[in-house]
Amino acid sequence: MSEAESEGDGEQRPGRQEIWIEKYRPQTLDEVAGHEDITARLRSYIERNDLPNLLFSGPAGVGKTTSATAIAKELYGDDWEQNFLELNASDQRGIDVVRDRIKNFARSSFGGYDYRIIFLDEADSLTSDAQSALRRTMEQFSSNTRFILSCNYSSKIIDPIQSRCATFRFGPLDEAAIAEQVRIVAEAEGIETTEEGVDALVYAADGDMRKAINALQAAAVMGETVDEDAVFSITSTARPEEIEEMVRRALDGDFAKARSILDDLLSNKGMAGGDIIDQLHRSVWEFDLDDEAAVRLMDRVGEVDYRITEGANERVQLEALLASLSLEDE
Template identity: 40%
Template sequence: MAEVISLMDIDDKEENHSLKKSVNKGKNVIAAGDTPHPKATPWVEKYRPQSLADVAAHRDIVDTIDRLTSENKLPHLLLYGPPGTGKTSTILALARKLYGSQMHNMVLELNASDDRGIDVVRQQIQDFASTQSFSFGAKSCVKLVLLDEADAMTKDAQFALRRVIEKYTKNTRFSLICNHVNKIIPALQSRCTRFRFAPLEDIHVRERIKIVIEAEGLDVPESGLAALVRLSNGDMRKALNILQSTHMASQQITEEAVYLCTGNPLPKDIEQISYWLLNESFSVGFRQISDMKTRNGLALLDIVREVTMFVFKIKMPSNVRVQLINDLADIEYRLTFGCNDKLQLGALIATFTRARSALVAAAK
């Protein structure tokens, strides 16, 4: 559900002044009227929602933002959550609703991972916010500053932005987008209405992928569609990127084609690896997993992650399962920091050897 912290009324005074053209950085924006070459357009942009009604999920959040806009009570926004969950798409759809063909004049889009210092706040953002709002007929419209990946901003830049937000509230609204809300200073959080975008449910990813499949005329069997949904992990951007890259490599987007394109181990390979881990000796298991890893070009980190998911399907005492998952999490953590693969493969096999001993003891 949406977490509403504060609301700020929009200034209704009519003001007509020239505006500086907005600078678009970060995620590519394809607005109404743009006609990029269809073959050159990434599908994540080609099929980006053009209106709030087209946003795939999070209807409670989208409807709340839509209602606040209709009531002329749009607050400063802070949208946070994992990548590919619709944060940027929601704000861009909102901007299209507010400004239409004037969107490029009324929106300043910056990517804070590139423009993260205090100079950007003092120059680009303040210069844009300090100009007066634009009027459409008899209705005054505030401008919009879209700051993507705001959690990459330095602390000094965030404190400076806090002051800019306070100073230019009458004619500008600020929308901050980030993955980790804990990296946004409390002073900024308290000035925004916060909305959390959770990972998308499988049904929403599946429905949107089906639309793209039909529009592109792709050959995707049910097993291939299931693989796309599973590997996306609730990330719509990731799902569309996998779909497009697999299509470029294979005419038919089968389950095997999807896994080969992404480099993830096939489910049958994980079942085989899990069997070796649970039944073979240390030396045999080490040799067989190493051979499969080399032959199929698999990353040990991906193997550990998939084996962890497989553990949930195995019947075992809860205490053994919890300990096994904790040990696997430790191995995954070490692998993310570049620890030696051979050492961590040995740790993986040793972890299952201990779990196997615990299972035998529990059965007696």
């Protein structure tokens, strides 16, 4: 029993103390959702015992780390932890981690397997010097070590490393894969969900399985039934119809009403300006706007996103966006 389960007063509901994203993390490549083409290619490497260096790129929560650990578990079985070194490059960015920890692991003796695996998460955070050192290390220990690099942007990985890896690009997970996994977890935990609640989890996740499962666990604490109200509240996500109404009010020239909706999202629902911009961006083509209005909105969204990223005041920029849409209607 974990400390979290053993501490506390009173009776605790089973399963609520464990982090569900770890409890239900896939253990094999067959269990990885939404990337059947990628897992099939990875499985063929394992079956031939011919694993190359790998480069996984894509957004957060789509299965990159899970796929790396699943490879190790299928190759080494119960010995996988002794033959698998995981490092997070965002925490250990310097050249020393490449020269010391990686080299020490690659040099250490082991038996029964042709090679060990070093998994370097967030490799695009490595400095250029560290990447150059990593390239030399990959060459030096190519006979007994395989590297799996994970990153959000493969363009930040130097070409000499990319050329030494088989590259796999993980896209955002489709809605069906996330909805299916949400239902599986909810059923296993004895949590009742509504169809609207599942749809809200899928919408809030935006292709990120980890975000969906975390939101499910958080919403489950609020009550016995996970519905859309609980999901939107716990994730600080605006309902799609709220975003759409705000935009339509602005396009119709009703700036005061559009600004009131924006103020409710920022002040009462606690949303960040960047999150509103993200929802606007992904929802523009779902608003059934005419092409001219959609293009105009997308142009303004891009401009405001850049200004907020550069440090401008979020509220001022979002109100300016709505004002520009209202004025152009006149």
